[in-house]
Amino acid sequence: MLQVLCYALDPFTMRQWRPSDVLSLEKPLRPYALIVLNQKLNRLDIFKKLWSEASYRFCADGGANRLYDAFVDDEELREKYLPHAVHGDLDSLRKDVRDYYESKNVEVSQDHDQNSTDFMKCISLLRKKETSDKNEDGIKYDIVAFPALGGRFDQTIASINQLYFLKDETDRQTLLVSDENLTILLDEGKHRIECNRQLEGPTCGIMPLGGPIVLTTRGLRWNLTDYPCHFGGMVSTSNVLASDIVEIETDKPVVWTVELKEDTC
Numbered sequence: 404m405l406q407v408l409c410y411a412l413d414p415f416t417m418r419q420w421r422p423s424d425v426l427s428l429e430k431p432l433r434p435y436a437l438i439v440l441n442q443k444l445n446r447l448d449i450f451k452k453l454w455s456e457a458s459y460r461f462c463a464d465g466g467a468n469r470l471y472d473a474f475v476d477d478e479e480l481r482e483k484y485l486p487h488a489v490h491g492d493l494d495s496l497r498k499d500v501r502d503y504y505e506s507k508n509v510e511v512s513q514d515h516d517q518n519s520t521d522f523m524k525c526i527s528l529l530r531k532k533e534t535s536d537k538n539e540d541g542i543k544y545d546i547v548a549f550p551a552l553g554g555r556f557d558q559t560i561a562s563i564n565q566l567y568f569l570k571d572e573t574d575r576q577t578l579l580v581s582d583e584n585l586t587i588l589l590d591e592g593k594h595r596i597e598c599n600r601q602l603e604g605p606t607c608g609i610m611p612l613g614g615p616i617v618l619t620t621r622g623l624r625w626n627l628t629d630y631p632c633h634f635g636g637m638v639s640t641s642n643v644l645a646s647d648i649v650e651i652e653t654d655k656p657v658v659w660t661v662e663l664k665e666d667t668c
């Protein structure tokens with residue numbers, strides 16, 4: 404009761420998160436751009452749900468191959484899943500895939516920069532769209548990347564690094580969705596994460612990937628109070644949701660990840 408009172412008195416210092424909204428709500432509360440990365444689209448249930456409500460749909464380079472290949476047996480369906488753009492250095496995009504999407508008037512654009520991944524390039528493209536005349540309301544879109552994490556470890560770390568890059572953009576949230584996890588970055592401060600335990604859990608982790616932190620948690624099976632966490636010391640992995648509401652207070656950014664159930668959509 405006391406905590407409910409605290410929220411009522413101090414709602415702005417606690418950042419609110421509902422990571423699984425993108426999988427559960429009919430209409431998302433916040434508009435988002437879906438970026439399809441270059442990993443096999445195993446979970447078409449998740450993919451179709453994320454796709455259906457996205458305001459922008461970009462394929463990061465070889466992500467377009469995965470999209471194309473997901474509908475190998477169904478030409479008609481393939482034509483229903485046309486992205487707004489295929490973007491990147493285009494060293495992974497197959498010629499047949501490029502020809503197909505170009506023939507359907509999909510924007511295929513190349514950026515040769517060798518210091519940014521194709522995922523990052525797609526985020527730059529989103530920024531361009533956001534500042535274009537067509538976005539008169541100046542909407543900033545959340546970013547949902549799928550399938551993110553897993554696969555190559557350097558790419559996995561690059562994707563998490565991307566969360567850190569974006570952390571100061573507090574008017575947008577970035578969510579990495581994999582076949583088995585939802586992952587976000589919590590910036591320094593207080594956070595209230597609402598979990599839908601029909602979709603999320605039981606396991607979760609809080610990982611100080613950017614350096615040492617001091618952590619306080621509530622709503623987990625194993626909680627910490629003002630506890631120093633760092634690699635080589637305490638890292639909260641294989642933790643378990645004990646409540647629909649998880650509260651986390653951290654003095655530095657920290658990665659939150661929660662397991663996805665097998666049947667989510």
Ligand SMILES: Nc1ncnc2c1ncn2[C@@H]1O[C@H](COP(=O)(O)OP(=O)(O)OP(=O)(O)O)[C@@H](O)[C@H]1O
Nearest residue numbers: 440441463464465466495520521522553554555558
């Ligand atoms: N094996 C992988 N594991 C995890 N993520 C991947 C993997 N391969 C690609 N990705 C993600 O998909 C995006 C598009 O991949 P792309 O087809 O361009 O492969 P790449 O040339 O190896 O990637 P990049 O040029 O971005 O380093 C990458 O930017 C990355 O976010």
Ligand SMILES: Cc1ncc(C[n+]2csc(CCO)c2C)c(N)n1
Nearest residue numbers: 491492494515516517518519520521
């Ligand atoms: C210090 C440093 N390490 C690695 C790369 C390589 N790299 C990082 S992102 C990217 C683009 C891939 O499409 C490439 C080639 C670099 N540039 N600088």
